[in-house]
Amino acid sequence: MNRYLTSRILIALAAVGSITQAQVPTKQPAKTAEASLTAEPDVSWRFQVAGLTKDNAPAVKTALTALSVSVYVCDACKVEQMKAGTCSKCSAQLTMAKKPIFSSVAPSPDDSSLALSLVQRRPTHLTEIETVLKKSSVTIDRAKMPLPGTLTFVASGGTPEKMSAVKTALAATAQFEDIQASLNPTNAEMHFTTKAKTSSSPTAALVAKAFESQQLQLADIWFGKTLEASASPY
Numbered sequence: 348m349n350r351y352l353t354s355r356i357l358i359a360l361a362a363v364g365s366i367t368q369a370q371v372p373t374k375q376p377a378k379t380a381e382a383s384l385t386a387e388p389d390v391s392w393r394f395q396v397a398g399l400t401k402d403n404a405p406a407v408k409t410a411l412t413a414l415s416v417s418v419y420v421c422d423a424c425k426v427e428q429m430k431a432g433t434c435s436k437c438s439a440q441l442t443m444a445k446k447p448i449f450s451s452v453a454p455s456p457d458d459s460s461l462a463l464s465l466v467q468r469r470p471t472h473l474t475e476i477e478t479v480l481k482k483s484s485v486t487i488d489r490a491k492m493p494l495p496g497t498l499t500f501v502a503s504g505g506t507p508e509k510m511s512a513v514k515t516a517l518a519a520t521a522q523f524e525d526i527q528a529s530l531n532p533t534n535a536e537m538h539f540t541t542k543a544k545t546s547s548s549p550t551a552a553l554v555a556k557a558f559e560s561q562q563l564q565l566a567d568i569w570f571g572k573t574l575e576a577s578a579s580p581y
């Protein structure tokens with residue numbers, strides 16, 4: 348995996364995707380020539396896809412590279428967060444900016460794989476990646492998709508009992524650490540935030556099984572840090 352860990356910090360200012368709103372691709376590919384700043388490393392991973400060809404690979408790369416998110420930044424202090432407000436360092440009003448989610452996108456038709464580097468402060472959704480790929484008739488094999496970095500699993504139809512049972516099932520896989528569960532009483536949506544253990548490589552299918560044990564469906568996986576973890580200076 349180290350091979351794909353990019354050392355390039357393409358983005359000077361970090362961004363965090365809205366975790367509640369669907370993100371739409373912008374028309375322009377992400378291009379950043381901003382100065383490097385100290386930031387946590389991007390998370391990179393490679394996974395198998397079906398339907399990728401030499402013909403559609405350029406379109407896949409362009410579409411994923413164009414995925415962006417609106418964030419609020421203070422250029423002077425390099426502070427970035429998802430919510431509007433004032434800079435936590437200098438108290439100036441934050442300004443809105445569009446930032447790319449991925450720092451690198453590398454489709455490989457030869458071995459039917461896709462390598463992505465995610466800016467951790469800009470979470471993205473598995474369903475969002477799948478929607479973009481679908482436009483080029485490319486699909487992800489969830490059974491073989493390893494899950495990197497900080498993760499949030501989302502499911503609806505939650506109850507306190509089911510949340511507890513799913514948390515236990517996830518812990519029983521021994522693949523995750525520091526599992527935090529929350530239940531939104533308004534819409535019964537459950538969030539499980541965790542990290543894959545460094546020594547393990549859990550798959551999306553393994554996670555889905557933990558939910559199915561409670562007659563629940565895994566609705567989505569978010570990669571990267573959540574709003575709470577990200578709304579701070581770096």
Ligand SMILES: [Zn+2]
Pocket residue numbers: 421422423424425426434435436437438439
């Ligand atoms: Zn500032």
